[in-house]
Amino acid sequence: METTDKQFFLTFTGVTAILIIIAVLVLIIANWIGHHAGEDRVSQAQIQLSNDRIKPVGQVNLKSQPVTAVAEDPTTIVAVAASTESNSLAVVDAGEKAYSGICQSCHATGIADAPIVGDISDWGKRLESGKEKLYQSVIQGLGTMPAKGGNPSLSEEEVKAAVDYMIAASQ
């Protein structure tokens, strides 16, 4: 009985020790492979390349903390951009938005003889009467064109912006 217990204990300890050694070896090998595979997959140069590709198109370039050197005083550029461009861009955006909503359903192809956007010969006569007249035609409706082009939720400003956009796109 005593010997059997001893033998069992020895075998058990031996097998456990072997298992532990194997586990440690596997851990070391896995670590080594993982380390090297990682190096191969993404090199520093590749990381740099992807960072370059996804870098923001613009950066805040303060005079006090310049990110990049600029030829002109950055504060002037910002001031000019704010006073002119952003305003006119907003108007164009609103006009394009309104136009591509309901107006283009008739004016892109000339449904019911609507003057076609992009074809200046369709607009020549109408432009002679002035923009104000055109605005009024759309706001009140003209011929087969319903008031506000059939979208009463458009504000007068949006209608005017849409007309401006259509004229600009036709010239």
Ligand code: HEC
């Ligand atoms: C259901 C079709 C239809 C839709 C939608 C429509 N139009 Fe028209 N539009 C016409 C037709 C048809 C005419 C020509 C009317 C005429 O001369 O009798 C016209 C004429 C115009 C004119 C010229 C007016 C003039 O005095 O000569 C302008 C500008 C115009 N549309 C702008 C717009 C705008 C802006 C929208 C969207 C808010 C719009 N239209 C939506 C059919 C449409």
